[in-house]
Each structure stands twice: as C-alpha cells, then as structure tokens.
Amino acid sequence: MEVDMDWGIWLLALLGDLLALAVGLGLLWVAYAWLVDRSQTRHTIRRNYPVIGRFRYLFEHLGVFFRQYFFAQDREEMPFNRADRSWVYKAAKRNGLNIAFGSTRDMDKPGTPIFLNAFLPVDANSHEPPAAITFGADCPSPYTTRSIFNISAMSFGALSAPAVQALSAGAAKAGCWLNTGEGGLAPHHLSGGCDIIFQIGTAKYGVRNDAGELDEKKLAAVAGHAQVRMFEIKLSQGAKPGKGGILPADKVTAEIAAIRGIPEGQASISPSSHSEVHSVGDLLDMIERVRRITGKPTGIKFVLGASEWLHELFTVIGERGHASAPDFITLDSGDGGSGAAPQPLMDNMGLLIKESLPLVVALLTQYGLRERIRVIVAGKLITPGAVAMALCCGADAVNSARGFMFALGCIQALQCNKNTCPTGITTHNKKLQRGLVPAEKSERVAEYQRQMTESVSMIAHSCGVREPRALRPSHVRIITSPGHSMPMLDYVARQEQS
Numbered sequence: 212m213e214v215d216m217d218w219g220i221w222l223l224a225l226l227g228d229l230l231a232l233a234v235g236l237g238l239l240w241v242a243y244a245w246l247v248d249r250s251q252t253r254h255t256i257r258r259n260y261p262v263i264g265r266f267r268y269l270f271e272h273l274g275v276f277f278r279q280y281f282f283a284q285d286r287e288e289m290p291f292n293r294a295d296r297s298w299v300y301k302a303a304k305r306n307g308l309n310i311a312f313g314s315t316r317d318m319d320k321p322g323t324p325i326f327l328n329a330f331l332p333v334d335a336n337s338h339e340p341p342a343a344i345t346f347g348a349d350c351p352s353p354y355t356t357r358s359i360f361n362i363s364a365m366s367f368g369a370l371s372a373p374a375v376q377a378l379s380a381g382a383a384k385a386g387c388w389l390n391t392g393e394g395g396l397a398p399h400h401l402s403g404g405c406d407i408i409f410q411i412g413t414a415k416y417g418v419r420n421d422a423g424e425l426d427e428k429k430l431a432a433v434a435g436h437a438q439v440r441m442f443e444i445k446l447s448q449g450a451k452p453g454k455g456g457i458l459p460a461d462k463v464t465a466e467i468a469a470i471r472g473i474p475e476g477q478a479s480i481s482p483s484s485h486s487e488v489h490s491v492g493d494l495l496d497m498i499e500r501v502r503r504i505t506g507k508p509t510g511i512k513f514v515l516g517a518s519e520w521l522h523e524l525f526t527v528i529g530e531r532g533h534a535s536a537p538d539f540i541t542l543d544s545g546d547g548g549s550g551a552a553p554q555p556l557m558d559n560m561g562l563l564i565k566e567s568l569p570l571v572v573a574l575l576t577q578y579g580l581r582e583r584i585r586v587i588v589a590g591k592l593i594t595p596g597a598v599a600m601a602l603c604c605g606a607d608a609v610n611s612a613r614g615f616m617f618a619l620g621c622i623q624a625l626q627c628n629k630n631t632c633p634t635g636i637t638t639h640n641k642k643l644q645r646g647l648v649p650a651e652k653s654e655r656v657a658e659y660q661r662q663m664t665e666s667v668s669m670i671a672h673s674c675g676v677r678e679p680r681a682l683r684p685s686h687v688r689i690i691t692s693p694g695h696s697m698p699m700l701d702y703v704a705r706q707e708q709s
Contacts, residue, residue, distance in 0.1 A: 295594050296617055302662035303618040303655035319693040322565075324600050327686055329675025338668055339678040344607055346441055346585050347508025347538035354440040354508050356406070356608075358387040359679050360598060360663045362656075363589045363610035364410050364448070364512070366394025368458050368467045368479070374619055374636045377649040379403030381618075381656025390610065393445055393456050393481065395470040396433050403653065409433055410443045410512070411501065412456055414481035416471040424486065427504050434505035441538070442501050444494075446484070446513040447561075448543050456481040461630045464639050491524040495535050502538075510539035510585070514561035515571060525578035533583045541610065542571055544590020564590045564601065569703045572605030581605075593617065595666035602667070602682045603699065618659035619652050 241262055248254075248261035257264040294315060301308050317323070345355045362382055367375050369392060380403030382389040388406040391397075395417020400407055411418060411425075418433060420426040433439055448456075458467075458479035468475035488494050494511070502509040515521075528536045545561020562570075568588055575581040588606045592598050593614030601609050613621070620634045632638040635647035664679075671679045674686040689702035697705075 296623065298594055299614055299617040299659060302666075303659040305658050305662070308662065308666070319690060321690055321692060323690040324596070324603075324687050324699070325690065325696060326596075326599065326670055326674055327688060328673045332675055333672040333677050335669070335672055337677075338672055341664065341668070341678050342680045344585065344680070346510075347502075349534060350502065350508050350538065351506035352440075352508075354406075356386075356388065358385075358660075358664075359602065359608055359667060360660055361387040361587075361608060361610050362389045362615050363612035364390040364392040364408075364443070364445070365612050365616075366392030366410075366416075366456070366458075367397040367399055367470065368394040368462055369637060371632075371635055371638055371644050371647065372397075372399050372466075373644050373647040373649050373652075374616075375399035376402050377619055377647065377652035378615060378656055379405050380649060380653035381615075381660070382406070384653065384657035385660035387660050388440065390443065394458070394467070395472070396436070396439070397466075397470050401436065401438055405438065407436070407439045408441045408443050409439050410445050412445045412481050413483065413485050414456065414471075414473075414479070416473070416479075416481075419472050423482075425500075430501065430504050434507055439507070441508040441510065442505055443539075443541055444485070444497060444501065444509065444511045444537075446488075446494075446511055448512065448514060459630070462639055467639075491520060491527050494524070495527060495531065498537050499535060508538035510537045510541060510587075512541035512543060514543045514545045515567035516545070516561050518570060518574070521571070521574055525574060525580060528580065529578060533580065536580060536583050539585040539587055539607075540571065541587040541589060542568060544588075546591055564588055564592070565604075566703075568601065568604045568606060569700075595663060595670060598663060599667045599670040599679065599682060600687065602679055603684055603687045605684075607680070614663075615656055615659065618655045620647065620655075 244265070245261040248257040248264065251258060254264070298308065300306075318325070341357045341359045343355055343357045345353050347353045362378055365375075365378075370378075375397060376399045378389055379400055382405035383403045388408050389400065389403075390408040391400050391410050393410050393412025393414065393416055396407070396409055409417075411430075415423060415425050418426055418430040420429075434442075456479070460476055460478040463471075463473065463476055463479055465475050471479065473479055485497065488497055498509050498511065542564065543561075544564040544567070546557075546563055561567075568586075572581065572586060575584055575586070585607045586605060587608045587610055588601045589610035589612065591613070592601055592609050593611055598609045616636055617623075619636050621636055622634060624633050630638045630640055632643060635644040638644065667679045671677070671682055674682060676682060676686070684699045687699040688696040689699055690696050691702065
C-alpha cells in the first residue's frame, strides 16, 4: 500500500513538472512570437496586435468550415446550399427524402422554374424507364443507354484512387457512365466495370507522344477496352473557360505521371487549346480522325461564350454532310467546376446552362442537326428539379461531378485544389484517403443515381408524361416577378432579345 502511494505521489509530481514545462515553453513561444510580430513589416495586423493577430488566419481558415453549419441559411450558401447538399446526402444514404411544413425555396424569385402538374398525372405504377438513346448510330460501335444522369469529367489526379474506384463501381451498379476527365485512363476507372467516356483534353494525357501530340497507337489501345464507349474532345470546361486544366505539383504522383505521360512532381498545366485546331474545319477533321481510329462515337465539350463559331461550325457541317458532325455535344456551365481554376475565370467567364442550353438546342434545330447531334449538359445540376429542367430545355442526358462528390462524402471544404481534402476525395495523402472505403461509397454513388432517376421520373409523371425524356418546354413556366410567370420559351426569347 505504501509503495502504491509512493508511485501515485511520484506520478503527480511528474505531471506537475510536465505542466510547468509546457507552461514555460508556451510563455517562451509567446514572447518569441511577440518579438517577431512587432519587428516584422509585412503584416499590419500582426505588427499592431502581436500574437493575438495570428488568430485572424486561424479564424479565416476555420470560417470556411463553420459557416455552412452555423451561420448560412438553408438556401443561401454558395456554391451549393445546405438544402441541395442535404438532398444528395439523403438520396445517397437512402434516408427519408420527404420534408414537412412547406418549402424553404423562394418560389417567387425571378428566374425560378415551376413545373406544371397535369390534370391527369401518370400513375407511378405504370411508369416507363427512361427511353433509350443511341450515340453515333453510324459508327462501327455505337453506344445505346437509358441513363439520364451520369458522372461528369473528373480526372484521376484531381480525384484520389479510392474515389475513382468508388465512382467506377457505383456507376456499374447504377447503369450510368463515368467520364475519365482529361487525365487519361487509369486502372481505377476500369476497376468497377462501368461504361466509360474517355476525354481527350488539350494536353492529350494518356494518348500523347513526347511532343504532346495525339498518338494514334495509344488512342487505338484505349479504344480497345470494351468499357470505353465514347470519346469526348474537350475544348473548355466550366471551372476555367479559356484556359487548360491545372493539376498542382503535389498531386502529380509517380502513378499519375505515368498514366498522363508527364514528369513526376511537376505542375501539370494543359494548353488553352488543341494544337491541331485553328478553325472549325480543323475541329471537324480532328473529330473524324478520332472516330476513324477508335470506331466509337466522338463528341466535343465546351462552355458557350461567343456563339458565332457555332453558326460557322454548323454551316460547314451542312457543306460537308451530316456524317461529319460530332456525335454529341457536352455543354458545360460557366459557373465553376470541381477542379483548380483562377478565380477571375471561375467567377466571370462563360454562360450559364440556363441561357446556353436553349440557345444551343435552338441552333441545332435551325441547322437541321438536332436529330444528328445528342446534347449532354453539366454544371451544378445535382437535384431533381435542375435535371428535369435541363431535360425540358432539350438535353438528352445530364452529367454531374460535384453531385457525385457529395455522394462520396464531400463536405464542401473547398480544398479541391490542394492536397488536404478532409474526406479523401481529392487528395493523395494516404492517411486522408483511409476514410474513403470504395466498397461502401460505391453503394452511395449508385443509390444517388437511382434516387435521382426516380425523382426526375416523379416530376415527369406529375407533368403527365410517362418517362423523363418526354419532358418538353411546355411543361415549365418561369417566374418573372412575384406572382407572375411566363412559358419557358417566351422567357428564353425575351432574355435573348434583352
């Protein structure tokens, strides 16, 4: 007993000494920091308020995380508000999607779409699955799918290996496609067995030679994978219209460098445009070249800004013949994406989908190409209302990147351009990746896609049509002022005139 008391007294004494040492070291650090802050000349706040001024940077960093939980209202946060994120989380986890006590959405806000319920809605028990559509019917290997909601372009590099594996497996379970993004084809893309859209960016990652030009043998090898169903030539994207892709140096690991065909540990900056494309004629030549080598549907992706080039493109297609046209257009929205991008471009460049989609569909119709060229849209479309609206405007299918990131567990920490993503989605830090278990997250990816399809179908049934691709502009009115709305096509025409 006496021995036990001696040990207890010794332990208390040790803890006291350690506490005194910690306090002493803390005071020494405060004194040192005070001297440094008072003598430095770069930071005004730290010079005027030594030590205390340092907390400004801590609060500035933590504010990004706390704002979404404690300060922002359900519908006000950007880029995605809590209400929309919450719907994705619940859909991915198959939690209850019903709410009570009325909508928190501002139904009278100008520009808000309102779907028109039919006198005789379709009985949900007699509904039909989304109609099948075919891309590249004249190609040796056309692609047919029923999926209306798919995983948008996010490269391996921008995303971690576990994230890509979970997306691939989830897409296979849900029956949708996965776009590789511009970073090349990784084994992680193929691991789940899903349909894949291979994106050819301006740097030609994965299909480039040492000079950065398109390597036909590498392209043919990619096309040899049965899972790779289509090829998408990226001209621009929502995060950075007018600039190529950006992958920071600390994300260029040995594996990523090998897949892309670039040096390890160096920032990967894509050119702003394809070296072989200087005119719309050159673009059509490149489309035909890729389609000839691969035998598979080939399309283009862009954010619409100036539209004169589309008139020229469609005119030249008319002269060459409809067979020269891209098999599809992927239209991105100019309001940012999941990747790293300069803020001046992300904030200011490119038209939003709600304006560009009706314009592109109208031009395709005007030039007699609407049946020849399929239209895919992307850009902040993560909820059923947004997807249904895109289908009403003429989209054949919808892509989402950040919606599926939320399904993986993204908390909108805004760390995508760094290697510090706390959920393991956009980091190559193995410790942070540990929390992302592909087998678990793939189920959530698949469930999100299924719930989206069911919810958009529910909107279609309420509008009196049997499946989502039967939605038309006549099923929507747009709020113009509190208590007033107009047909969607009239609203679009008025916007174009103004």
